[in-house]
Amino acid sequence: MATIHIDGKSYEVDGADNLLQACLSLGLDVPYFCWHPALGSVGACRQCAVKQYSDENDQRGRLVMSCMTPAADKTYISVEDAEAKAFRASVIEWLMTNHPHDCPVCAEGGHCHLQDMTVMSGHSLRRYRFNKRTHNNQNLGSFIRHEMNRCIACYRCVRYYRDYAGGSDFGVFGAHDNVYFGRAQEGTLESEFSGNLTEVCPTGVFTDRTHGQHYTRKWDMQFAPSVCQGCAVGCNISPGERYGEIRRIENRYNGSVNHYFLCDRGRFGYGFVNREDRPRQPSRRHPDQRQTLSLDAALDLAAGLVRNRARVAGLGSARASLESNFSLRTLVGAERFHQSLDAATLALHERALHSLRLEQVQLPSLREMEDCDAVFVLGEDLTQTAPRVALALRQSVKNEALKQAAARKVPAWNAEPIKNIAQHALSPLHLTMVQATRLDDVAASQYRATPQAQARLGFAVAHAIDAQAPAVSGLSAADAALAARIAADLLAAARPLVISGVSSGCSELIDASTQVIAALLRQQRKPALAQVLPEVNSVGLALLGGRAIEDLEAACLAGEIDTLVVVENDLFRCLPAARVESMLAKVAELVVIDHQMTATAARADVLLSAASFTEGDGTVVSMEGRAQRYFQVYDASYYQPQDCLRESWRWLHAIDRISQGRTAAWTHLDQVTAEIAAAEPALAAIVEAAPDARYRIAGLKVAREPRRYSGRTAMRAHLSVHEPRQPVDQDTALTFSMEGYVGPQEAGALIPFAWSPGWNSPQAWNKFQDETGSLRHGDPGVRLLHADHAADYLPVPAAAAAGWRTVALHHIFGSDELSLRAEVIAGRAPQPYVALPATAAYAEGETIELVIDGEQHVLPVRHSATLAADCVGLPAGLVRVVPGMRLDLGKGR
Amino acid sequence: MSTDNPQSKMIVTDRGGPFILSDEEQRAIEQAMHHYEDARAATIDALKIVQKSRRWVSDAAVEAIAAVLGIAAAEVDGVATFYNRIYRQPVGRHVVLVCDSIGCHLSGYEKVYERIQELLGIQPGQTTPDDRFTILPVVCLGACDRAPVLLIDEDTHFQVTPENVAAVLEQYA
């Protein structure tokens, strides 16, 4: 702590901060550009100038850049000083000399940091009377639009893209007033985190191309606090809606999870919500067309089908909320509630979760992973399976640099000297994977082998950490040396982290990670463990339970099931088509509740139109066991009165009660959530994931619409000149309106969008934070996992026999069901393929016929120079993959 | 799933043709790399080596250099475009650099500059149609006591006048 004096007042601040951070933390407005909370200071833009005095008697003072000046004890500064203010106005004026006058047509307008700072600095008259320089723009692909003329050369983009996200296909070119930020040559940006450029850029150089296609000003969109549905990381997002369409996903700050950044799947993969072919009303199947039903007719029909409970089974979903899964389980009974996983995978998920309940193991939040100074990743290609974790690990390797810089008294925010001092020094990151990954460039070692061999390396690491752990026999000298090196790095670290997951379908990998943790615990270390699960609510579903899909299949085939209720799931992604067909052939009625017209939905006898995450509320549990609530963004029927979208749990509960001749018991979200909490001890805390519907700020609910939201009275004029009442949100403390509270006082979980007076851009988050970078009223979410068993050593798995085996290769763009239904993501997804090591006897492009689970696939061969021997790679989510399946490839190895 | 070998010298250009560093260039770049703690430091050396043999540095050359140095093409290009004396566009056989800084201004370089443009029929930044000359301005050549100064290829010419500049240019075929 340090005491600093600003314009005659004294404040207590964190002495490790710079003055800009300190001022912003105090709620003072100091304009800035080149500084970014996650990127540190470089002193380039000169916008943050303040007057500094040597002591309380100094009357003259001198201008300093607040971002480059430590907030040391007994610092005297003035933000309001006339010279400082005039200088800051000049900086804006200089930046504006080349900035076009295109705010009206600029996609940044209204959430533009440059606009905000211009107003804040008081620059309002343009004196520059000469020509502006112009640039050509580049086509950077389907995600990002480039408009270089708007550039103010703050260098944030290149610092983010290269230094933070590790991208190499982006740079700064030219010199003096002709600096250019882009790619060396036009083309799609390669980084999986390119979308953050749209928020990192303080002006409209990099904008969201998907948003541009149906552009709406920030102030004209309705937002809700939401959670990304792309994977199990659970990044917090702010979807923006206008006219019943999601128009953009913006990052929502959660200081414990994603803080400022998302991955491109999460940001650009929202298109499935806007699909034309979504079921928007309940319907029933007629021989060859669907017949729309009224809400009541649909409910009566479905209720009729489930009356004989003994012959009803349900299939839940890891992409559906806890509330919806729980309601299904309530309807069909725990005995006939299923997950879409086969028994082996189900066991794998449970095992992963079990490992997280080890006594004394640390469960790091995403943000805490960044602080880990040695990381061992077993068998997860994180960029593809939990992308935001990969970005966090890129930060973790920088701890060594921070350490070296600190030894030379260089503060953590002083970005450039830190890089310079550390040069290539990185904290260790050890990776095992079947092939090269996008994190290899910062990895200390990359071990490429079959999942089983990777697992055995993990066991060898455990043994190298603690000799009590069983030794691995038959290890090569090189592998043993690698294991010793990884062990040494983990032992030397203050905060070692081990990550594995289920993406390879190999339970030994989970065991290996557990073994390493157990060994570290035995050596009195404080290791952290993370397990990657695939879907947004995989952990929630694992906590809720449910049987394997084979059980469902068997029950159907045995003729025990008349009505199958599938909730937000696609049977055809779970089982081979032939098996689905034979299953369905034995089921009299298929009831599907979904928001997507999947192959299963298309087959439904009764199809109930579910709300997606933007039309409903719900709770999901992320891979760290964090229960988080997402909130409805808009009410679809306000624009399309015939739309009948309901959260699955509402459909299910209504069916349940009607079939029993009773009236509904759960009319509000809070009731369901409370019911789950009461029924499932492991989920008891979910009621705290967000404030309930009774929450008020100064008597007000929280507004989903910004203060300037315009044209509400005209929005529906083409339907009716009578403006209907705004929809009323009974379920939550949010309103579908601009009436309500807007500003920084909200509870962390209830902030629909970042805005504070004078701060329209995402930089407004600084108004919601305390000094430590968490939201002032707490970061959203509640942790559910608690230790319940002590670590014990497991036996070392045997080496796998030689021979071709399938391995799942995951793709950030392609492997996830929902985002793949967004056009821009599909455009980035690979065509189905079969990957073989380059040494295989097949030529690139040659087609191979594979029979997987009885299903025939003809796939072109793609050589992977780095794929381990014996591995046949198949793209997860694009081809059915049964991991570890033996294959006879004819031509041999 | 790249099959590129980062060590490989052959880079396919965007125009489809191959760009191959000559053995000599490759050797010179590798030798320069030994002068520094980090290969990246040889970026400027490498750009100059390629420019020396090819007059200018093409996109494909940038990529080839990046591959040898083991850094990204965008970084090499960021360096190449920062400095005055790396040409990222084709230039003629002879580059006439005209010092336009204050010492030469005081000695009336403008007249010399105009005369050169008149003689060659091109403007600064342009190349004569016969590919013989390119004219570019350059900052103070450190010979203000002998202004105006030209640097043509590797020769510095002092006290150039509108009258004698034609003879100076004549020396370059």
Add this chain to the structure above:
Amino acid sequence: MSSLINAGLDVRRETHPLTWRYNAHGGAVLDLAGYEALDGFKALRQALDMAPPDIQATVKNANLRGRGGAGFPTGVKWSLIPMGADAGRKYLICNADEMEPGTFKDRMLMEELPFQLVEAMLVTAYAIGAQVGYIFLRGEYLLAAERLRSAIAATRAAGYLGARILGSDFSFELHVHEGAGRYICGEETALINCLEGRRANPRTKPPFPQQAGAWGRPTIVNNVETLCNVPAILLHGAEWFRSLSQGRSSDAGSKLYGVSGRARRTGLWELPIGTTARELLEVHAGGMQEGLQLQAWLPGGASTDFLMPEHLDLAMDYDTIAKAGSRMGTGLIMVIDDQQDMLKVVSNLMMFMARESCGWCTPCRDGLPWVRKVVDALAAGQGQAGDIEWLRGMTRNLGPGKTFCAHAPGAMEPLQSAIKYFPARFEQGIQSV
């Protein structure tokens, strides 16, 4: 064609430590034997018998100030570098980027006396404990590059350079690194970025290069001329060096002074530091060319304030010139004759400064081009009311501390002094409506 060097001077070893060999040899000293015959590597041998801290102390006592333009005491700079066994690898960099318009002294030292710089670097490297050195040479100095490279090769062949020099424990490697043209590379931290193969944006200070310079290691950057003084200081002592100014200045040593512009005999002279500008112009350069009068002069490069004819009698040393409101800079004066349009002169300087901005910080990157456009407008008689006041404001807003490095403040020096001394010319540029 060489510069006119030391014309008309009585050049002696004792009084002209930087250039006496040139005159004694009757021209450039390009062979090792010739250099050795003129006390070559004597200082190195002497240094190797001394403890590095003693050499540092000698240089500090000699009051040698940096000849790169800022005049920072060299001994003080050296004393900030970590010494001792755990200091690790250290670098010595010679700043030979000489790109300051009006400056041509380092060129001469390198082209005519390459061995002298090599020896200077050896001695300095030994004094600061550096293992590797670079001569950061601007790319246009092709002759200097060639001569330095051959001098380095000869030096290495003779055992003065490389591993265990002259049988001592001292090893040193020396490379010539040629730049690719950017004035900002002369700024020492930008220079280090350039050396590392990066864009030459200046670096954040602190940490200073002495703490974290090239590749994050302790590094000393010194100008060519600064370094070339070091061997003589060792040979003849601090006392002697301080006496070289012959009472003309409290600064020590001799200085390479030069005259350019339309004077009769432009050239370069090694003279006691503190020699007056009038002596430079009238005695050594023979006055202005026929029919020309002196209008103004720049004391040491394009980034120093103009001085006027009435300032000619000032001693050319750091403090005296600073007191007159300018900087000695590189000490090579440039005379502006009365036929020059001062606005065009200023415009030329602003063109240079705007073009050579590295583009990192806003005031310099976007402010300088604007300044240049306004000056051009004034020069063309198209200035607008308020332009002069605006320019004055810019000289404050682009001044020291406002920008990331000293480039833009340097650019403002000639502008502010031109406005001060030639207000009428600026007023004249305002368009009468």
